[in-house]
Amino acid sequence: MVMPSCDPNDLEGSTRLIEDLTANARQVQQQVLNEILTRNQGTEYLHGFLRGRKGRDLFKKKVPVVEYDQVKPYIDRLANGEPSRIISAQPISELLTSSGTSGGQPKMMPSTDEELDRKTFLYNLLIPVMNQYVDGLDQGKGMYLLFIKPEISTPAGLTARPVLTSYYKSRHFRSRPFNRFNVYTSPDEAILCPDSKQSMFCQLLCGLRQRDQVLRVGAVFASAFLRAIKFLEDHWPELCSNIRTGTVSDWITDASCRDAVGRILREPNAELADVIESECRREPWEAIVKRLWPRTKYVDVIVTGSMAQYIPLLEFYSGGLPLVSTMYASSECYFGINLRPLDLPSDVSYTLLPNMAYFEFIEADKTDDRGETGSVECNYTGDLIKVVDLVDVEVGRYYELVVTTFTGLYRYRVGDILKVTGFHNAAPQFRFVHRRNVVLSVDTDKTNEEDLLKAVTQAKLLLEPLGCLLTEYTSYADTSSIPGHYVLFWELKTKASSDPSHIDSAVMEDCCSTIESCLDSVYRRCRSRDRSIGPLEIRVVRRGAFDALMDYCVSLGSSVNQYKTPRCIQSREAIQLLEEKVVGKFFSRKLPFWEPYTMMEAKAG
Structure with missing residues (x-):
């Protein structure tokens, strides 16, 4: 049950799996913690607190809740060549760089090959969820604008890179089954192109060339999707020229990307270029997404948290298409999914899947003296901290998320403030409020x-x-x-x-x-x-x-x-x-x- 298989083509089976996991959330969480402690009780980190013993109560009593500064010395040791067993019984295969930190440099989180299986499991669950709400997604393609970012090598030779770059470069993504719900307009070569400008141009070119097949559009974050709209606004004449002539611009020099896009362009298409050009010439660009991709059913982007500020612009460009935030994840691990994807952005809640990690929560207080920030912070000192389990949170209360992962993080404060909005079976549902202190x-x-x-x-x-x-x-x-x-x-x-x-x-x-x-x-x-x-x-x-x-x-x-x-x-x-x-x-x-x-x-x- 901790890591069941999930076939995205088996919609009924996948739906039943979600029900089983959420109905048995307490038992699954106990299994997760037992497995993590059994695997890793011999690591330097856990042995220092537990002395080879295990058990939920002892774990909670002896292992402290920590922040990144307390984990960083172990990460630095891994980066400099010390064995994975200082924190994990499984080999640490790479370090995942976070999107941001107050310390001047990105934080780095340990990861293992097995964790990619866990991420793929969650991605596979998104398809049956969407198909409960949107019909006919197997009748076309998704225009998803996905990008990689630079990676570095640590002194010991470990790769350090953003979590999405890791996933897109993995065999899990490149060898994903192209089932009838999982076909993209962007070839992998364009997604994996290291030059972000060439990648953006080629992905938009492929999306426009296949406009009649596009049923959904998106990016990971709302900000990335809007950057693509701005790029389109600046480059549509050249994109139309490429479609009109059936050739890719000379400045696209990435050979594999150029070849892959050339196979999609195939031949000149003046009629399509004329249609796209006429829409792009119209001012203002209100509903440009719906006008360029008329079969689109929704926009798939994260619009919760800090991304909520982009909702007005997204609504303007999309022409009122539903804005869908499908999942909740971070560099530490992937957490959960949105089981009601067509809810308004302000109502989006995520259900944490109990097999992804061991989840705990620090009770937080909503403060009233911060003007317009509406901040919620965790105010505690030392032993006064109160931590509750996943299934013991209360509706309407605010909490900070704490995770124990399969990859070597133990009782780690993620920094996300969440509000409990309800339950799906025994699993709580959370609205993302904000990052602590951001x-x-x-x-x-x-x-x-x-x-x-x-x-x-x-x-x-x-x-x-x-x-x-x-x-x-x-x-x-x-x-x-x-x-x-x-x-x-x-x-x-x-x-x-x-x-x-x-x-x-x-x-x-x-x-x-x-x-x-x-x-x-x-x-x-x-x-x-x-x-x-x-x-x-x-x-x-x-x-x-x-x-x-x-x-x-x-x-x-x-x-x-x-x-x-x-x-x-x-x-x-x-x-x-x-x-x-x-x-x-x-x-x-x-x-x-x-x-x-x-x-x-x-x-x-």
Whole structure:
């Protein structure tokens, strides 16, 4: 039962499997923990706490709940060549880099070959779930825009790469059964092309060439799908030319990608090029997805968490097509699936599958003194922590997710804050609320309040020679354009003038660049290499703007005594309030420095 087989073509059998797993969630969780402890009781990590013993109660009493800083020394040792058995009885085959961290470099999570089987199991379950809600998906293809990212080699020769790059390069993806529900317009060669621009062009070209067969479109994240729309907006004349002539542009130099796309183009198709061109010429681009791919039934992208900010743009471009978030996963492990995929994005809940890992939850409190962030945090010290099992969570309460995986993580705090919305059989369903401490995110970047403060502290030093002080600031992620970008509202106090709009624009632009240079490597990569984040912007507001923001928050119920300026605002009304008081706008004019993470920093000693 812990790792049952799942045939995505057997819809009835797959549905029955989901019912069995969720109905027996408590027993399955116990089996998972027993298997993990039996396998790994001899590892250095677990032996240090359990001394060769096992059992749920002893595990909970002796093994501490940990964060990444407490796991990192073991990861560094693996990266530098020490044996896998320090944390796992199974060989660690690679390290998976997280999308973001506050530590300046991506976190790295251990993984094994077996874990790819577990990921494939979850992917296979998505098909029967969708077929319960959408008919006829076997009558066409999916236009999924999927990409790989650079990977590195650790000093010991382990590969470190993002989790999706690992999956797309695995035999599980490349040898996946092309069942009638699992056919994509993008050839594997285009997905695996290391040049992201060539990959994007070729995948869109294949999707347009096969437009009449497309029944669903998507990407992993909403931000990636919108980048594809922007790319299409910039390159549709060239894409139409390729279709019209039946040839691929000369600048597509990746040989395997070029050959694979050439096989799909086959021959000139002027009629199709004319249809696509006529739609792309129409302004505005409202419902462009539905117009270019008229048979599309839904858009498959993650729109929960920080991706929710893209919903208005997605609705504009998709013409009201359902937005479907199918699964919940991370670099640590894959967690669960959405059993009601056509729910509105605001109502999406994920059912954690009890065989994927051993799940625990830290009780969290919803705080009311953070203005517009609506934050939920876990407030505890030492032994005061209260952790409950998967089946013991309560509807309506907030929790932080803790996982024990088959790959060597034990009672690890993932950092995701979840709200229990109900149960499917005995398995709870959760709405993703936010990442712990994260205040800003546009793409795969995750900037927390502490890192933002450090960056602003460095930038405001540039103001001192001008006799100018930063008195207040807040921020938000502006996703009204593509790509989105960080916006900071600054209220300044100057000695020379009461009008902060007269401040030197070159200095303010340097402030923008300084903030960007101080943010972590994931942000800088998204800005400098991926170009998935636009230049950071500082909007200077006139004096009194933040007093007005406080008045607004207090009017909504915040306590005057406990009020703290929110370092990130999400309310449109609050943003508009500050917008009305903007006296100057400044943008970063430089790309921040970024280079791929080298493992030299991870060497022990």
